[in-house]
Amino acid sequence: xxxxxxxxxxxxxxxxxxxxxxxxxxxxxxxxxxxxxxxxxxxxxxxxxxxxxxxxxxxxxxxxxxxxxxxxxxxxxxxxxxxxxxxxxxxxxxxxxxxxxxxxxxxxxxxxxxxxxxxxxxxxxxxxxxxxxxxxxxxxxxxxxxxxxxxxxxxxxxxxxxxxxxxxxxxxxxxxxxxxxxxxxxxxxxxxxxxxxxxxxx
Amino acid sequence: xxxxxxxxxxxxxxxxxxxxxxxxxxxxxxxxxxxxxxxxxxxxxxxxxxxxxxxxxxxxxxxxxxxxxxxxxxxxxxxxxxxxxxxxxxxxxxxxxxxxxxxxxxxxxxxxxxxxxxx
Numbered sequence: 001x002x003x004x005x006x007x008x009x010x011x012x013x014x015x016x017x018x019x020x021x022x023x024x025x026x027x028x029x030x031x032x033x034x035x036x037x038x039x040x041x042x043x044x045x046x047x048x049x050x051x052x053x054x055x056x057x058x059x060x061x062x063x064x065x066x067x068x069x070x071x072x073x074x075x076x077x078x079x080x081x082x083x084x085x086x087x088x089x090x091x092x093x094x095x096x097x098x099x100x101x102x103x104x105x106x107x108x109x110x111x112x113x114x115x116x117x118x119x120x121x122x123x124x125x126x127x128x129x130x131x132x133x134x135x136x137x138x139x140x141x142x143x144x145x146x147x148x149x150x151x152x153x154x155x156x157x158x159x160x161x162x163x164x165x166x167x168x169x170x171x172x173x174x175x176x177x178x179x180x181x182x183x184x185x186x187x188x189x190x191x192x193x194x195x196x197x198x199x200x201x202x
Numbered sequence: 203x204x205x206x207x208x209x210x211x212x213x214x215x216x217x218x219x220x221x222x223x224x225x226x227x228x229x230x231x232x233x234x235x236x237x238x239x240x241x242x243x244x245x246x247x248x249x250x251x252x253x254x255x256x257x258x259x260x261x262x263x264x265x266x267x268x269x270x271x272x273x274x275x276x277x278x279x280x281x282x283x284x285x286x287x288x289x290x291x292x293x294x295x296x297x298x299x300x301x302x303x304x305x306x307x308x309x310x311x312x313x314x315x316x317x318x319x320x321x
Contacts, residue, residue: 082317
């Protein structure tokens with residue numbers, strides 16, 4: 001059931017018993033519904049912040065007096081779900097563009113897993129994200145966000161994304177709390193399968 | 203979504219806030235490390251430190267403090283490191299989990315699943 005955003009206080013404090021922060025990242029192209037998904041399941045209004053990284057330019061000519069620096073800035077939204085008295089899950093909505101991956105290790109190392117949110121009309125926006133997650137060894141699932149009734153079979157989407165069979169691909173409607181919740185459950189179930197497989201092989 | 207003025211922040215002001223430091227080298231703070239205030243603000247304290255101590259009367263993650271102060275994560279980490287050094291706050295660090303090589307334990311995942319299903 002949707003709750004009206006205006007009814008929620010600006011930032012509800014966590015319980016004093018909270019000890020364990022967890023991260024799940026929702027990655028996707030512009031306008032695919034990342035913030036919508038965060039908002040639909042978060043117990044707080046989504047907040048926004050940013051990280052900047054300044055690097056001295058390579059091959060700087062000090063004689064010019066003006067040292068070239070490049071600044072990388074990445075803004076992202078997040079929400080929060082208290083899972084129990086100790087565990088607090090933070091959901092981050094993150095843009096999949098190149099400069100974001102530059103900061104992945106600094107911001108999102110230790111992430112439980114990721115959801116790649118895709119728009120069937122713009123699948124190419126998610127190719128890079130899928131490639132990067134594989135590169136970083138981050139477990140992920142793919143969720144197709146349906147603003148309208150889908151016109152393609154999921155098997156077509158899987159083929160277009162060249163997504164291996166073992167990576168879950170599901171449908172969702174990010175506007176709905178229950179649907180977004182099912183996406184998170186699908187991701188954790190996937191982690192469970194991966195973790196079980198590791199335990200039986202080790 | 204609440205858009206703040208972080209993007210238009212004056213770099214010189216950020217530099218001043220942190221006393222020219224650009225990294226919190228000796229403290230390992232994650233986005234979701236929970237910070238808990240252990241002391242009340244005292245007279246003469248830097249205003250950002252005072253704000254952090256007020257916010258962390260309840261456990262608050264590094265990323266929430268960053269959003270609340272409208273300052274970049276790296277700047278907030280340095281400010282928190284100062285308070286940790288002074289013993290004014292304590293940190294509750296997350297368990298290290300995350301890559302395919304370091305998957306969380308099944309019991310841990312079960313707890314996450316129960317929490318999500320109860321939403």
